[in-house]
Amino acid sequence: MGTDIHGFVECLDEDDRLWTAAIDIDLLYHGRNYDAFGCLFGMRNFAGFRPLAEDRGLPEDASERVRAQFADWGSDGHSPTWISWAEIERVDWSEPAERVDERIHEYRRTEDGWVMTGKRAWDGRVAEVTGLTVVRDPGRLFRYEAHDWPEGTEWPDGDDLRYRIGRINRRDAISPDGEWKPVWTVMDTLAGLYGAENVRLTVWFDC
Structure with missing residues (x-):
């Protein structure tokens, strides 16, 4: 049994200061790439990356839809965390993993x-x-x-x-034109409307 990712792209409306669940990432991402999970969130980190956003928990100001969906998973949902588009924009995709791959x-x-x-x-x-x-x-x-x-x-x-015995870098884990591109495209578009700090990816995992 493998590990899958779930969650939403959220954006913050500056007028009412409330976060809104913009889109379920199940509509954008259909993969199960452990290298990407490890690179971003430290989950199944066989490649040995320094995770960008590990174990941050569910945001205190998470949207109602995000809270409800996460609660619906019960004990099967775990390791909630989040990362902003501003952080993703600053990533050095050439950065190598901290150690050689376990595989x-x-x-x-x-x-x-x-x-x-x-x-x-x-x-x-x-x-x-x-x-x-x-x-x-x-x-x-x-x-x-x-x-x-x-x-x-x-x-x-x-x-x-x-x-x-090898080591990979972040770009090997998440190709610019790969399966994560739809997620990045949506976040980038929303960042143009709401600002990079006001758009985030909030996720959790099962199994």
Whole structure:
């Protein structure tokens, strides 16, 4: 079972000083990208980012709709937090993660050279090639035993496949033209009307 994100883009009306739920992000974002969740909010942060907005809680002035929706989740909804558009605008998307990825990066040879084609949280073949031990973890079913190989360590698996210890940056986690683009577009549009500090993304997670 995986972890999904829920929440709303909210904006503040300067006249009445009340936050309004502008749009449910379920209408804008349909993914389950743990690298993005970790980069933004520290959730499932396998890539090792310094989270931008972790564990801030539900805003004290959250809109009534946000409060009601979060309450409806009961104990299944957790880790509420938020981030403003002003903060997102200031992000250095070239910033690398603070440590190497917990997952092993898979690369395949193509006509254009070696291309990363996936990340392996656990895999019997990868364990065999790298010598890593796969252990049971109640939170994630299986995981690799802790390792301290330096970034760039590689293991070939035949001529056209290799595994590597790697580190990614924020742009790798959240591509400008990727699945988060509709969310950013809506927030940017609202910021033009209400101001960057008066537009925020308020979220929580399940599982």
